[in-house]
Amino acid sequence: MITKTNPDEIQSYLVDAANFKGNCSAVYFPETHDDIVEIVKEANNNKTEITVAGNRTGLTGSGIPSKGIVISTEKLNRILEINKDKKYAIVQPGVLLSELQDKVSEHGLLYAPDPTETNCFIGGTVATNASGSKSFKYDATRNFVEALKIILPDGEQLNLVRGENFADGNTLILKTESAKKITIELADYKMPSTKNAAGYFSKPDMDAIDLFIGSEGTLGIFSEIKIRLIDKPENILSAVIFFNDESSALNFIDDLRLSSLNPKEINNSENINVLGLEYFDKNSLKFLESDYPKIPDEADAAVWIEHETNKESEERIFNSIAESINKHNGNNEKSWFALNLKDRKGFQDFRHAVSWKVSEYITKQNVQKVGTDSAVPVKHFRIFYDYIKGLAINSKIAYLVYGHFGDCHVHLNLLPKNNDEYKIARDVYRLICQKAIDLNGTISAEHGIGKLKHEYLEMMYGRSAIKQMAKIKKELDPNFILCIGNIFSSKYLIDQKL
Amino acid sequence: MKIVVCVSHVPDTATKIVVGSDNKTIDANGVTYVLNPYDEIAVEEALKTKEAQGGDVVVVSVGPDNNKESIRKALAMGADSGVLLKDDNYRDSVGVAKALAEEIKAQDAQIVFFGKQSVDYDNSIVGQLTAEMLGYNCVSVAVDLKLDGEKITAEREIEGGREVIETSLPAVITCQKGLNEPRYAALKGIMAAKRKTIEEKDAAVSENSVEILEMKKPAPKEPGKIVGTDSSAVPELVRLLKEEAKVI
Ligand SMILES: Cc1cc2nc3c(=O)[nH]c(=O)nc-3n(C[C@H](O)[C@H](O)[C@H](O)COP(=O)(O)OP(=O)(O)OC[C@H]3O[C@@H](n4cnc5c(N)ncnc54)[C@H](O)[C@@H]3O)c2cc1C
Ligand SMILES: Cc1cc2nc3c(=O)[nH]c(=O)nc-3n(C[C@H](O)[C@H](O)[C@H](O)COP(=O)(O)OP(=O)(O)OC[C@H]3O[C@@H](n4cnc5c(N)ncnc54)[C@H](O)[C@@H]3O)c2cc1C
Numbered sequence: 162m163i164t165k166t167n168p169d170e171i172q173s174y175l176v177d178a179a180n181f182k183g184n185c186s187a188v189y190f191p192e193t194h195d196d197i198v199e200i201v202k203e204a205n206n207n208k209t210e211i212t213v214a215g216n217r218t219g220l221t222g223s224g225i226p227s228k229g230i231v232i233s234t235e236k237l238n239r240i241l242e243i244n245k246d247k248k249y250a251i252v253q254p255g256v257l258l259s260e261l262q263d264k265v266s267e268h269g270l271l272y273a274p275d276p277t278e279t280n281c282f283i284g285g286t287v288a289t290n291a292s293g294s295k296s297f298k299y300d301a302t303r304n305f306v307e308a309l310k311i312i313l314p315d316g317e318q319l320n321l322v323r324g325e326n327f328a329d330g331n332t333l334i335l336k337t338e339s340a341k342k343i344t345i346e347l348a349d350y351k352m353p354s355t356k357n358a359a360g361y362f363s364k365p366d367m368d369a370i371d372l373f374i375g376s377e378g379t380l381g382i383f384s385e386i387k388i389r390l391i392d393k394p395e396n397i398l399s400a401v402i403f404f405n406d407e408s409s410a411l412n413f414i415d416d417l418r419l420s421s422l423n424p425k426e427i428n429n430s431e432n433i434n435v436l437g438l439e440y441f442d443k444n445s446l447k448f449l450e451s452d453y454p455k456i457p458d459e460a461d462a463a464v465w466i467e468h469e470t471n472k473e474s475e476e477r478i479f480n481s482i483a484e485s486i487n488k489h490n491g492n493n494e495k496s497w498f499a500l501n502l503k504d505r506k507g508f509q510d511f512r513h514a515v516s517w518k519v520s521e522y523i524t525k526q527n528v529q530k531v532g533t534d535s536a537v538p539v540k541h542f543r544i545f546y547d548y549i550k551g552l553a554i555n556s557k558i559a560y561l562v563y564g565h566f567g568d569c570h571v572h573l574n575l576l577p578k579n580n581d582e583y584k585i586a587r588d589v590y591r592l593i594c595q596k597a598i599d600l601n602g603t604i605s606a607e608h609g610i611g612k613l614k615h616e617y618l619e620m621m622y623g624r625s626a627i628k629q630m631a632k633i634k635k636e637l638d639p640n641f642i643l644c645i646g647n648i649f650s651s652k653y654l655i656d657q658k659l
Numbered sequence: 660m661k662i663v664v665c666v667s668h669v670p671d672t673a674t675k676i677v678v679g680s681d682n683k684t685i686d687a688n689g690v691t692y693v694l695n696p697y698d699e700i701a702v703e704e705a706l707k708t709k710e711a712q713g714g715d716v717v718v719v720s721v722g723p724d725n726n727k728e729s730i731r732k733a734l735a736m737g738a739d740s741g742v743l744l745k746d747d748n749y750r751d752s753v754g755v756a757k758a759l760a761e762e763i764k765a766q767d768a769q770i771v772f773f774g775k776q777s778v779d780y781d782n783s784i785v786g787q788l789t790a791e792m793l794g795y796n797c798v799s800v801a802v803d804l805k806l807d808g809e810k811i812t813a814e815r816e817i818e819g820g821r822e823v824i825e826t827s828l829p830a831v832i833t834c835q836k837g838l839n840e841p842r843y844a845a846l847k848g849i850m851a852a853k854r855k856t857i858e859e860k861d862a863a864v865s866e867n868s869v870e871i872l873e874m875k876k877p878a879p880k881e882p883g884k885i886v887g888t889d890s891s892a893v894p895e896l897v898r899l900l901k902e903e904a905k906v907i
Contacts, residue, residue, distance in 0.1 A: 400846075455840065483846055493850075497843035500732045501693045502671065504843060 163190040163236075174214055174231050178278070178520045179530040181222030181613060185212070188231040194310070194318075194384040200232060201382070201642075202316035210645050211314075213378040215285025216257070218278045220520075220530055221611025223377045223647045224285065232382065234284050241385070243268055248390045249307060254284025254383045270390040273299035276607070277513050284383050289609040290358045290375030294437040294467065294512065297421070297567030299391075301356060301607070303374045310385035311373060314638035317341055319381065326369040333369055345372075345636050348629035350622045355536040356568045359605040360618055360648060361630050372633070377609050378644035380637050394469035397436070398478060399499040399508050403460040403492040407442065410462035411543065413489040414438045414566050417466065417482075418539065421567070433481050438567035439465040445515050445561040452514060457495040464566075465512055515563050519574045528577055529613065531586040533593050536570035537602030545600055549573055549593045556589045558582050570606045594620060610648045618648065627653055660714035663768040664705040664738065665759050665785070666698040667777040668722060668729040676876075683871050684749075694729035697774025699841040700834040702733045705772045707839065708806060715739045717766055721758045721862050723747045734852035735844035741855065744862035752780070754865035756788035761863045763793060773833040775800045783833075790831035798824050799833040 165171050166187045175183045191197045204211050210229030217224050237253035240261065244250070245268045252261060258272075259279035265272050274286060275293035285291070287309070292301035299305075308322040317337040326335070331347040348363040361380075362371040373380055404410035420433045441449075441463040446456050456463075470478050486493060499505040523530050537545045549571065553560040559576040573593065575586035594604040594617040604617040619627055631653035635641075641654045670676060670685065671693045677686040694702075705716045716738040720726040723746070730741035744758045763771055773786030783799075790797035796811070798804075802821070803814035809827045816822075816835060844852075886892045886899065900907045 401843075402846075455842065479849075483850065486846055491846070493846035496845055498735070498846060498849055500735060500844050502673065502691070503693070503696075 162192060162196050164188070165190070171231070174217065174233065175225060177217045177219045177222060177225050179220040179222060179611075179613065180520075180524050180527070181225050181529060181611070183212075183222070183225035183227055185226040185229060185231050188214075188233050190233050190236045192236045194312070197232065197312050197382055197384055198316050198318070200230075201312055201314065204230065204642055205315050205640055208640050208642060210642050212644055213284075213288070213382050215254070215282035215288070216280060218281040219285065219289065219611060220532070220534075220608045221605075221613045223289065223609055223611030223644070225612070227612070227646050229642075229645075234282060237284075237384070240264055243270070243390075245270065248392075249387055250390055251385060251387045252283050254282060254287075254386060256283050257281075258283060258286060265390055266393060269393050271393040272305065272388060272390055274302040274305055277516050279513075283386055283388070287374055287383060287386055288376065288378050289607070290362075292356055292358075292565070292568075292607045294439050294465070294509075294565060296356065296607075297418075297437045297565065298434065299436075301358070303362075303371065305389045306370065306374050306386065307389050308385075308387035309370055309373055309383050311381035312384055313337065313381045314640065314643040321370040321373065322387075323368055323370050328365065328367050328369070330365050333367075333372065335369060343636060345633055346629070347372075348626055348633065350626040350629070353536075353601055353603045354538055355602050356565075356570055356606040357536070357603045358534075358607050358609045359603050359614075359621060360610065360626070361633060375609065377611060377647040379634055379647050381643070395471035396469070396475065397505060398468045398470050398475070398482065399466070399505040400482070401463055401465045401497040401508050401511065402486055403457050403496050404462045404464070404490065405459050405492065406490075407462045409489045409491070410440065410464055411546070411566075413485060413491065414440065414464055415543075416485055416489070418567055433468070433478065435567065436467040436469060437465075437565060439512055440562070440564055440566040441465070441515060442562040444559075445563045448518060448561050449511070449514055452518075453511060455497070457492060460492065460495075465508055512563075515561070516572070519561070519576070522576060526576075526578065528580075528583050530574070531577065531583070531590050532572050532574040533590065533597075534570075534572065534605045534608045535593060535597035535602055536565075536568055536606035537597055537600045539569055541600040541602070542566075542569040545569075545596060545602070546571065548596055552589050552592055556585055558586055558589070565606075568606065569602075591617070612646045615648075615650050660708075660712055660770065661766050661768040662705045662708055662714050662716045663763050663766055663771045664698070664701050664716060664718050664733060665771065665773050665789070666702070666718055666720050666726075666729050666733055667695045667774070667779065667785075668692050668720060668726040669695045669777055669779040672696075672778055678874050678876060682873050682875070684874065692725060692728065694732045695774050695777050695779075697776055697778070697834060697836070698729070698733075699736075699774075700836065700838050701772035701774050701832075702736050702738060703839045703841040704804065704832070704834055706737045706842070708770065708772075712806065717742060717768070719744065719759060719762050719766075721746060721750065721755045727857055730857050731852055732844070734855045734857075735849045736842060737848050739855065741857040743857055743859045745859055746862040749867070749871070750862070750865065751867045751869035752782045752784045753788060753868055754862075756785050756792060757865045758862035759785070759789045760792040763789065769829045770806075771795070771829075771831045773831060775833045775835045786831050786833035793829070793831070796826040796828075796830040797833075798826065798830065800835045801832050802835050802837040804832060804838065 212226035214224045234255040238255040241251040276291040311319040333345045335343045421435045562573045564572040577583040577586045671691045679686040718733040718738045718741045721744045776783040798813040805812045
């Protein structure tokens with residue numbers, strides 16, 4: 162097994178896409194399940210902290226260590242099985258999402274979770290319960306995880322298969338491969354009804370596997386992941402629609418969201434059933450202008466819309482979307498319609514470019530990301546949007562808004578130019594989180610909490626809930642070695658009074 | 660002014676090509692066909708020419724019924740009408756050019772746009788052949804084009820630089836990447852395309868002078884060699900670069 166300690170060689174394991182920086186003494190590159198067990202057992206004996214790293218595209222510092230060692234999963238990069246008949250795949254955690262998507266596509270299948278950044282590992286997406294532009298229709302990664310092979314912080318192995326082990330009310334009993342029994346008292350906070358990636362999943366009678374999905378590496382390390390696949394759609398209608406005023410764009414989204422809400426994941430219904438509705442405000446379009454000269458000058462907002470089609474439904478769906486575009490005064494002369502796969506990929510890149518350029522900008526300015534990840538229930542969405550935009554305008558700091566608006570999920574990014582602006586930006590961010598909470602939403606719908614968002618999770622669920630989460634972690638990680646500082650601060654583990 | 664764009668309908672470069680059981684054609688199973696990427700540039704240039712000078716853009720393609728998909732894409736981008744010169748059998752480049760030349764003559768087109776090459780057989784020849792058959796001037800691999808009345812000033816890429824060419828209408832231009840950024844289809848264009856007709860007629864008869872004897876995939880690349888992971892491998896690496904690869 163390769164180990165690296167040379168500071169030059171481990172530099173890239175000490176910063177993520179949010180420009181969160183860390184420290185460690187060594188990076189390990191296990192190539193098998195047993196390699197991981199060996200590292201974990203030794204670290205547990207020595208009480209050395211371990212941080213598990215995916216491809217470090219995370220936006221919360223969760224894959225970046227504060228101290229101790231890093232386990233990089235990049236050499237665990239094999240697709241072990243793709244079963245076309247039973248529609249599943251078994252993969253190691255370091256498989257690239259883009260590679261998995263391409264490989265299953267060759268079998269006529271689709272792996273539906275699609276975070277905008279496809280340069281991430283499947284392990285990372287399961288640990289953060291990632292979601293993306295198609296999650297409006299298909300839901301987040303959680304909905305596609307069938308089984309996990311997990312190495313617990315003491316080196317024990319836990320195999321979880323969806324549908325096999327449920328909590329009894331709030332009590333969950335886990336049984337490891339060596340028959341060790343672990344009893345866990347689940348937290349009793351109520352999760353928001355929106356898409357959510359904030360804190361441990363918790364619900365009475367829940368499936369044990371759901372506790373580990375979205376646990377940001379704090380409860381165990383995935384060494385094998387079984388995911389559910391679906392049939393690849395025959396075709397996809399994809400278009401970027403430009404609007405000359407923002408409210409028309411938002412009305413267009415409201416209309417299509419409403420007609421798509423039910424039933425999801427069923428094709429050939431009479432309804433419109435969009436995959437996703439991705440929004441770009443005027444500032445986002447300006448931000449992209451130099452790379453995308455085809456953006457019309459007069460555009461005030463844009464919506465990237467995708468819809469599955471087949472020979473029989475194509476015409477009906479096209480007409481129905483065209484009708485909505487005209488109803489809401491979409492720019493029907495300059496909006497973009499994909500006529501082939503290349504165009505479609507181009508639109509996907511266009512969406513990726515806005516997130517990616519924000520990451521590039523903050524790295525250049527050497528500040529941390531100040532980007533919201535909040536989602537709120539549909540009925541409060543417009544109130545929320547108007548409120549946070551007002552805050553951003555009043556702050557006088559450059560900002561842009563984009564996001565998965567089908568899911569009422571907003572990425573408002575403030576782009577501070579200096580430290581003073583950065584401080585103001587943090588205050589605005591806090592107010593936005595508070596508003597999302599007041600409206601029964603979440604402070605993190607997809608990126609997770611990591612090391613950057615502890616205080617907002619506390620605002621959302623309250624201290625007692627965080628204590629309950631810490632208690633769950635203590636049960637599984639009594640020596641506090643695994644991914645310390647993710648989701649909640651280590652003081653919740655160490656301080657007995659908390 | 661009558662403007663013609665000639666388009667071919669080609670296997671998407673992203674699809675994996677499998678040679679058919681006859682060893683002379685490709686296995687069409689699972690292959691998606693698209694408008695030849697260079698022809699998108701040709702369509703864009705035709706539309707820009709129309710926008711600047713007025714006129715009608717006619718899209719012409721030689722081949723089977725499926726080619727209509729690519730004609731339709733060009734119509735959705737904004738071309739005015741389409742012509743399919745039907746032929747269900749393999750035709751060589753001369754045959755394609757003959758059919759096109761006849762149609763262009765009938766249309767009395769003053770300027771004709773081609774892609775610089777069709778990404779299926781990659782011959783890069785149909786545009787030039789057609790120009791020759793018509794007696795038109797020809798600028799191939801154009802990366803810049805200015806039209807001033809009858810006068811054409813074009814730039815083309817040559818080894819190590821660019822060449823500026825002055826010529827006049829009627830002319831054939833074959834289009835290279837960099838000439839323009841093809842537009843996406845817009846809603847209005849797609850709607851309008853539904854009402855536009857594609858005229859179908861048989862392609863002018865032509866004897867093939869090229870026969871495909873065999874089609875095979877190039878030999879796969881040899882896998883790379885890892886000589887070591889640290890500095891102790893350097894001497895061996897230097898030896899291999901000298902003796903085997905002969906690059907230093
Ligand atoms: C431009 C851009 C766009 C993005 N868009 C989206 C988006 O649309 N939706 C979205 O959800 N996210 C998005 N992200 C965030 C990021 O891509 C996701 O969070 C992704 O899931 C992280 O994967 P990774 O492999 O990079 O993990 P890392 O960042 O390396 O790690 C993330 C977490 O996973 C844990 N982890 C990794 N592997 C394992 C394992 N085997 N076992 C246990 N824990 C593990 C780590 O400890 C850490 O807590 C975006 C990021 C960028 C830069
Ligand atoms: C799998 C396969 C099946 C085919 N089936 C048929 C068939 O059934 N009938 C048939 O007639 N041909 C058929 N062809 C030929 C095909 O339509 C093209 O004409 C041919 O591949 C041209 O290749 P080239 O390298 O000579 O073109 P190039 O000289 O590289 O092309 C240069 C430019 O000429 C123009 N051009 C090229 N071909 C055409 C065309 N066909 N129509 C209009 N403009 C064109 C385009 O502007 C192109 O950018 C088939 C080709 C393939 C690969």
